[in-house]
Amino acid sequence: MNLELRHLKVVCAIAETGSVTKAASQLGLAQPALTAQLQRIERTLGGPLFDRDRRGARPTALGELVLSRARVLLPAMKGLQDEAARLAAGGSQQLSRYRMGAIGGPVFAHLLHRLSADQPEAQISTYASYYVDELATMVLNGKLDFAQVGVCGDALPSADYGLVWDTIAVDAVCVLMREDHPQAKGTEVDLAEMASEQWSAAAGDGCFETCFAAACARSGFTPRRVLETDARACIDMVELGVAIGLCQPTFRPPAGLTTRPLKGAPLRWRLLLGWHPESPAARFAPKVLELAREAYQDVIARNEGYVEWTREQAAA
DSSP: OOOOHHHHHHHHHHHHHTOHHHHHHHHTOOHHHHHHHHHHHHHHHTSOSEEEETTEEEEOHHHHHHHHHHHHHHHHHHHHHHHHHHHHTTOTTSOSEEEEEESOOHHHHHHHHHHHHHOTTSEEEEEEOSOHHHHHHHHHTTSOSEEEEEEETTOOOOGGGOOEEEEEEEEEOEEEEETTSGGGGSSSBOGGGGTTOOEEEEOOOSSHHHHHHHHHHHTTOOOOOOEEEOHHHHHHHHHHTSOEEEEOTTOOOOTTEEEEEBTTOOSEEEEEEEEOTTSGGGGGHHHHHHHHHHHHHHHHTTOHHHHHHHHHHHHO
8 A cells, every 4th residue: 555645644633633533533434444544554654653542542653753744744735735726726926825934023023014015815824933943944844934034144044954045134233232321322332342241142043152252352352141031131131231232233222222333343143034945935935035125124224323324334
C-alpha cells in the first residue's frame, strides 16, 4: 500500500481525539473499518503508531515522527489546493490569505494597515516571536508566508532555511533616554561619552549584544552589564533613570523620553522581509516588499529629528 494524504488525516484524527472510536466518529467511518485502515498504515510504515489501552490511544515514537511530518504536509497541501482553486477561478492578482510573522514594531503594524487597504478581500493572520530562527522555520514549513525581522548591521539570517531576504530599510541605532538627560541636549549622542551609563535592552536573539560590546570597545570602554528584560520594563527603567536604552528610530518614545542617534552610526539595524522562493506567496513578494517600504516611510516620518539627521549625514 502506498501512503496517501488521507492516511495522514487518519493518524492526526486519532492523535487529536486520543481514541480510535472517537476518530472514527469524527471521520464518519465505522470503528472496525478505521481500525483495519490503521493496521494497514502501520504495516506500511513498519511499526505501531499508537499505544492503545482502555485509557485511549497515545502516539509511539514512530507515531510522533509521522505526526510531525503530517502536521506540516496537510496544511501545505490545503494551501496548495486553495491557491490552485483561486488561480483556476481567475483571481491570480492577489493572494486569498497572508500569514504574516514578525518580531514586531510599528513598521509591521503599518505594513498590515497598508496590506489590508490594498487587498481588503484577503484574510490576514499574524504570528509574533522574538526569534528570527523560529519565524524562518515557520516560513520554511509553510506555516507562514512572510516574516519581517530585524538583524544587526550587515548580518543576514542563516542561509540554512533557503529563504529569500530583502531589505526594507537600514537605520542607525538610537539611544533612548529621559528628556532631562545631559546627552539629550544635542542632535546626536557620542557613545564614548556614555561609558558610565547602565544599559537596558529587550530580549531577543542575534549578534546585537556582541556588536554593541565591540562598538563600546572601539569607543574606549567596556559597557556595564546590559539589563535584559521585556520592552515595557526597559521603558520603565529609562523613565525611572535606572538605565538608558538602545532602540530603533522608528520607536515612538512616551512622554518624558526622547531618542538620539549615535554619532557616526557605530551600530545599525536592518529590517528584512523574508519568504520561501518556491512558495505560492513568492510571486506576490515584490508587492508586499513595496508595501513594507512604504510602511517604513510612514513610520520614520514621525521622527523629524532623525530624518533631518540622516539628511545631514548624507550631505556631509
